Amino acid sequence: MCSTFSISSAMPCIGETTDKFRYPKSKVRMARAEVITAPRPANSQAYPRLLKHGIPHIDLHLQEIVERQSSQGNILPLQDLCRKPEFHPMFLQEAYERCKTICAEYAKTFYLGWFSYENLNLDAGTMLMTEERQKAIWAIYVWCRRTDELVDGPNAVYMNTGVLDRWEERLQDIFDGRPYDMLDAALTDTVSKFPLDIKPFRDMIEGMRMDTRKWRYENFSELYLYCYYVAGTVGLMSVPIMGIAPESSVSVQTIYSAALNLGIGNQLTNILRDVGEDALRGRVYLPQDELAQFGLSEKDVFARKVTDRWREFMKEQIKRARFYFNLAEVGASQLDRASRWPVWSSLMLYRKILDAIEDNDYDNFSKRAYVGKTKKLLMLPLAYTKAQSTAHTLLFQL
Numbered sequence: 001m002c003s004t005f006s007i008s009s010a011m012p013c014i015g016e017t018t019d020k021f022r023y024p025k026s027k028v029r030m031a032r033a034e035v036i037t038a039p040r041p042a043n044s045q046a047y048p049r050l051l052k053h054g055i056p057h058i059d060l061h062l063q064e065i066v067e068r069q070s071s072q073g074n075i076l077p078l079q080d081l082c083r084k085p086e087f088h089p090m091f092l093q094e095a096y097e098r099c100k101t102i103c104a105e106y107a108k109t110f111y112l113g114w115f116s117y118e119n120l121n122l123d124a125g126t127m128l129m130t131e132e133r134q135k136a137i138w139a140i141y142v143w144c145r146r147t148d149e150l151v152d153g154p155n156a157v158y159m160n161t162g163v164l165d166r167w168e169e170r171l172q173d174i175f176d177g178r179p180y181d182m183l184d185a186a187l188t189d190t191v192s193k194f195p196l197d198i199k200p201f202r203d204m205i206e207g208m209r210m211d212t213r214k215w216r217y218e219n220f221s222e223l224y225l226y227c228y229y230v231a232g233t234v235g236l237m238s239v240p241i242m243g244i245a246p247e248s249s250v251s252v253q254t255i256y257s258a259a260l261n262l263g264i265g266n267q268l269t270n271i272l273r274d275v276g277e278d279a280l281r282g283r284v285y286l287p288q289d290e291l292a293q294f295g296l297s298e299k300d301v302f303a304r305k306v307t308d309r310w311r312e313f314m315k316e317q318i319k320r321a322r323f324y325f326n327l328a329e330v331g332a333s334q335l336d337r338a339s340r341w342p343v344w345s346s347l348m349l350y351r352k353i354l355d356a357i358e359d360n361d362y363d364n365f366s367k368r369a370y371v372g373k374t375k376k377l378l379m380l381p382l383a384y385t386k387a388q389s390t391a392h393t394l395l396f397q398l
């Protein structure tokens with residue numbers, strides 16, 4: 001077991017035993033992309049409305065994930081399938097502490113939303129997440145962050161398909177109760193306590209595979225699939241931890257769709273914020289056909305010049321990201337009361353990045369859209385108010 005503290009220093013463990021596959025390699029089927037091309041406007045000055053729905057959820061196998069995580073249908077509850085690990089309580093406490101420290105260090109936008117309520121000294125009563133839930137979110141965050149670091153971190157130069165295959169084997173080991181290191185052990189403990197399906201985790205690894213070979217996106221459907229893999233999956237992992245309000249009057253499927261949509265909104269925002277940085281790495285996570293509809297091409301992205309065309313293009317991209325945040329709102333108020341505040345906070349905080357891009361006059365080439373700490377803190381009471389609306393009240397308002 002390698003009990004390294006920092007995320008990246010744990011990475012050398014990953015390459016070991018790549019020649020051995022104890023499990024059949026998963027066949028991750030690419031979802032069928034339904035491409036609906038927006039009609040060209042008759043008047044070339046009238047900019048087109050962009051396609052909003054990327055890929056039908058049926059192709060992402062959402063329903064199957066929902067059933068497995070809800071332990072519905074004709075299948076065994078997930079906990080019965082996972083081997084119950086036996087860890088010393090002190091070991092587990094240390095494992096979660098390390099996860100918490102990593103969250104504080106890395107989760108710049110989300111930390112306020114998820115992890116720092118204990119510092120706020122508010123009389124929040126039942127609006128606070130339980131310790132068990134917080135710990136589970138830390139463990140999931142750390143696994144996601146380490147997965148992302150494989151392709152984006154300092155050791156990304158050592159990336160090859162073998163590394164991701166080995167990481168996927170390690171994931172199976174986590175779910176089988178055989179963690180490789182201390183941080184994995186926290187996730188093993190979490191998956192033994194909450195009904196988490198392995199598929200969203202596997203899909204995230206698939207997103208990293210995609211990121212190693214694909215640096216251009218023809219259309220929104222292709223981009224949507226990438227966003228699902230790297231961020232929509234996080235939404236799906238989060239719902240079993242946060243729980244659904246007993247008084248919720250919508251279907252579980254609707255809540256999962258909202259969670260997925262929050263991931264898509266977050267990732268689209270992340271992409272828009274990082275256009276300049278990504279271009280420097282030769283990557284363009286923008287639909288090429290939509291660039292063309294605005295008279296732009298990837299050359300304009302690499303030229304890093306803010307023109308009127310770019311501004312118009314960005315306005316539409318921002319509109320679409322907001323569309324996904326709006327869809328997510330419906331589900332945020334259906335979650336268990338104790339989980340709503342952090343979800344509303346992170347939703348509102350991340351959405352603020354879009355305002356910051358506008359404030360920068362759409363210059364996401366040389367300026368990084370940033371939401372200051374004061375703005376973030378001011379947001380928290382507002383999120384608290386939103387979170388207090390019962391699931392029923394919100395539906396009534398719609």
Ligand SMILES: CC(C)=CCC/C(C)=C/CC/C(C)=C/CC/C(C)=C/[C@@H]1[C@@H](COP(=O)(O)OP(=O)(O)O)[C@]1(C)CC/C=C(\C)CC/C=C(\C)CCC=C(C)C
Binds near residue numbers: 236258267335
């Ligand atoms: C909101 C929240 C904090 C969720 C749970 C915490 C968690 C498990 C986060 C994992 C994030 C992560 C490290 C993902 C790896 C891939 C990646 C980097 C995705 C991008 C995240 C932002 O990362 P970045 O480090 O760039 O961020 P900042 O520097 O801090 O700005 C993503 C943009 C994806 C994030 C996606 C989510 C957190 C999904 C949110 C959805 C829910 C929590 C579901 C809520 C439920 C309903 C019903 C609405």
